[in-house]
Amino acid sequence: MQAQLGQLYNAVPPRIWLALGVLVLGVLLSIVVGAVNRRLLERAGLPSIIEGTGFERLAQGLGTSTIAIVAQLSTYFLIGLTIVVALTVADVGYTDTFWTRLVAFLPRLFVALLILIVGILIGDKVELLVAERLRGVKLPEIGLIPTLAKYSVFYLAILVALSQVRINTLALVVLLGAYAFALVVFASLAFKDMLSSAAAGIYLLLNQPYTIGDQVKLGEQSGIVQEVDMLVTRVETDNREYIIPNRAVFEEGIVRVYD
Amino acid sequence: MSMLADFLNDLVADVDGLFLFSPSSSFYERFESVETGLVVVAPQNSVGADQFVELPLEFENVRDRVRFGLEGAMDEDLVDSGDVVACALGTFGDDSDTILRVRADEKMHSGMYDLFTNSRADPSVIRDVFEVAIELGKKGQKGSPVGALFVVGDAGKVMNKSRPLSYNPFEKSHVHVGDPIVNVMLKEFSRLDGAFVISDSGKIVSAYRYLEPGAEGVDIPKGLGARHMAGGAITRDTNATAIVLSESDGLVRAFKGGRLILELDPEDY
Numbered sequence: 232m233q234a235q236l237g238q239l240y241n242a243v244p245p246r247i248w249l250a251l252g253v254l255v256l257g258v259l260l261s262i263v264v265g266a267v268n269r270r271l272l273e274r275a276g277l278p279s280i281i282e283g284t285g286f287e288r289l290a291q292g293l294g295t296s297t298i299a300i301v302a303q304l305s306t307y308f309l310i311g312l313t314i315v316v317a318l319t320v321a322d323v324g325y326t327d328t329f330w331t332r333l334v335a336f337l338p339r340l341f342v343a344l345l346i347l348i349v350g351i352l353i354g355d356k357v358e359l360l361v362a363e364r365l366r367g368v369k370l371p372e373i374g375l376i377p378t379l380a381k382y383s384v385f386y387l388a389i390l391v392a393l394s395q396v397r398i399n400t401l402a403l404v405v406l407l408g409a410y411a412f413a414l415v416v417f418a419s420l421a422f423k424d425m426l427s428s429a430a431a432g433i434y435l436l437l438n439q440p441y442t443i444g445d446q447v448k449l450g451e452q453s454g455i456v457q458e459v460d461m462l463v464t465r466v467e468t469d470n471r472e473y474i475i476p477n478r479a480v481f482e483e484g485i486v487r488v489y490d
Numbered sequence: 491m492s493m494l495a496d497f498l499n500d501l502v503a504d505v506d507g508l509f510l511f512s513p514s515s516s517f518y519e520r521f522e523s524v525e526t527g528l529v530v531v532a533p534q535n536s537v538g539a540d541q542f543v544e545l546p547l548e549f550e551n552v553r554d555r556v557r558f559g560l561e562g563a564m565d566e567d568l569v570d571s572g573d574v575v576a577c578a579l580g581t582f583g584d585d586s587d588t589i590l591r592v593r594a595d596e597k598m599h600s601g602m603y604d605l606f607t608n609s610r611a612d613p614s615v616i617r618d619v620f621e622v623a624i625e626l627g628k629k630g631q632k633g634s635p636v637g638a639l640f641v642v643g644d645a646g647k648v649m650n651k652s653r654p655l656s657y658n659p660f661e662k663s664h665v666h667v668g669d670p671i672v673n674v675m676l677k678e679f680s681r682l683d684g685a686f687v688i689s690d691s692g693k694i695v696s697a698y699r700y701l702e703p704g705a706e707g708v709d710i711p712k713g714l715g716a717r718h719m720a721g722g723a724i725t726r727d728t729n730a731t732a733i734v735l736s737e738s739d740g741l742v743r744a745f746k747g748g749r750l751i752l753e754l755d756p757e758d759y
Binding site: 439443445446455458467 | 645693
């Protein structure tokens with residue numbers, strides 16, 4: 232019996248034994264790393280951060296969780312790496328070129344997947360946060376904004392992930408540029424007056440050339456200042472309240488009246 | 491105990507509406523099928539009721555709470571004047587332990603709901619000032635009772651009807667009531683004489699103001715001091731609301747239009 236085992240041991244080259252050892256060790260190690268990863272993520276409070284996001288709900292629907300998926304991913308990555316190392320040790324010559332390229336590619340794929348998952352999570356979270364922020368605004372169409380924010384983040388994540396695996400993303404980048412450009416142009420057009428009012432408002436709030444209770448005259452209107460905020464100054468007379476954009480205060484100047 | 495059940499039946503017989511004060515969601519669900527006249531009165535509409543009156547303060551006094559709910563409902567036309575309604579509320583705890591029957595009519599109208607919702611200042615600002623005054627009344631300044639006078643809203647006019655007693659500590663500052671640091675600041679500044687002036691949006695415009703309203707025609711109970719008189723009078727001359735913490739009896743009183751509207755004991759909150 233023992234002799235037979237000895238024969239078997241001798242029949243297989245030591246190199247193969249080494250490779251098998253590496254394989255077993257690697258698989259064990261990757262399982263441990265996966266478990267440690269899961270613990271670390273749970274400790275970092277990730278479950279409560281991503282709670283309620285669409286991705287987490289989807290994962291839960293499939294009987295798993297985001298953390299489990301991420302931990303699994305790291306395990307699979309390490310197992311893949313182990314197999315490659317084991318094959319190299321075993322010196323399986325004919326696959327040489329193929330494997331070296333795969334080894335170079337594997338980490339990238341892993342990072343790309345990770346970026347994709349993180350991007351989806353952040354997108355979902357952004358949608359939730361924006362929706363929360365806009366909840367006070369009772370306007371049905373406002374629901375579009377959180378969705379838009381979500382898909383913007385998704386788009387960015389996909390872009391980064393694709394460039395990670397070296398797929399040509401030039402067209403997509405150009406599209407993103409056009410989108411961002413349009414956003415900036417439209418926003419600056421739409422908010423032009425508000426922005427100039429806000430800039431004036433910052434000066435008014437910091438230096439307070441006039442303050443609540445002062446008698447002022449602005450163009451034809453005169454009255455008592457009731458409120459100065461970032462965008463407007465409220466001036467009141469006996470039965471009228473003028474809401475004057477701060478921009479106008481700067482363009483026309485304001486007269487303080489003493490009597 | 492069938493007499494008791496009969497009495498309860500009499501109490502809720504022919505009511506035109508049912509008011510639930512801060513109901514738990516399971517309690518609310520039991521009444522959800524009531525079709526007309528179901529009104530929820532609570533700090534937040536957590537049960538998603540269709541007819542809802544927001545309570546700005548958790549009035550500890552049951553009469554105040556019911557009165558506020560009824561006034562709010564009358565103001566928003568949820569009940570008509572003359573309707574008889576049953577109220578379910580918690581007197582000693584959060585759970586509903588009390589049923590009472592009340593007629594909603596003009597006599598119930600004390601202006602309490604108006605004070606919060608129809609003042610010049612934002613309702614949340616009035617509520618924040620109330621909270622500051624209540625906390626100040628509870629703790630006092632370093633253990634000894636303290637008085638304070640807050641004039642909220644219509645700050646421009648109030649500033650023109652008052653003069654500074656000394657330099658304004660809030661000059662060129664941008665402090666709003668409701669900011670977390672403000673309670674401490676106001677507590678420290680309450681040592682100063684004079685009134686705090688707060689704008690419609692809650693900005694603290696000034697402290698140390700000596701109010702100079704005309705005091706004729708102000709109807710406030712006799713026995714209240716100069717602080718209350720000044721606070722009451724300024725609300726007659728302007729559209730402001732005055733919230734006064736009395737140094738002698740420790741009560742918080744609110745004035746509007748020269749009238750005493752609301753009286754609260756800080757110890758209850």
